[in-house]
């Protein structure tokens with residue numbers, strides 16, 4: 001079933017939590033397929049069986065057997081089984097078994113009309129648990145990364161944790177999954193999953209760039225970071241890692257250069 005869904009456009013899952021959600025999705029779709037075929041066949045049967053030529057006069061008594069009641073009860077029972085035996089355990093795991101914050105990468109995400117504000121505190125990368133502390137400054141939004149099988153509403157005044165474990169390097173879209181205003185469609189972001197080394201170098205480089213705070217010095221490093229993201233988008237993690245390491249050494253050079261030229265800069269400011 002999953003293969004069939006994939007062929008019709010269902011995205012691959014790139015987090016450790018994907019398989020469980022995909023299995024529920026498969027079962028739901030199997031039930032829906034059975035219902036679609038069953039009800040569809042019944043509909044066609046009634047069109048033929050009760051055509052005007054065969055039943056010119058309305059029959060006020062109608063059907064007297066109880067097959068429809070039985071089949072509806074069976075569908076209800078199957079749906080309850082799907083919900084209780086399949087969906088609840090997956091959901092419970094996602095909301096209860098939040099990984100230890102000391103070992104995970106904790107990222108704050110603050111939604112706002114119409115963008116995502118993302119605050120990082122440390123280092124992460126592929127195969128590390130990511131905890132997102134989600135909130136919003138204005139209306140209700142929904143933080144969704146389809147390939148990670150993550151979707152969590154952001155509610156004003158509440159900080160809601162959601163989490164996932166990326167299993168593949170690459171670059172994917174973050175979407176807002178709750179109609180939140182007139183520019184809802186442009187409320188997107190990107191999640192870049194690096195190798196551990198690539199991520200560490202990336203964050204260090206960003207920190208240095210922020211400290212130097214002068215594009216005249218840091219433009220080379222910033223260019224390399226951009227190229228690294230392009231490499232991730234092109235699914236080339238080793239090239240991305242190489243480029244972030246290059247960016248880090250460029251940023252360090254820029255910092256040294258700025259320190260060396262400190263006096264000169266002041267002169268320019270006076271001028």
Ligand SMILES: [Cu+2]
Pocket residue numbers: 111112113114140141142176177178179180184187
């Ligand atoms: Cu939104």
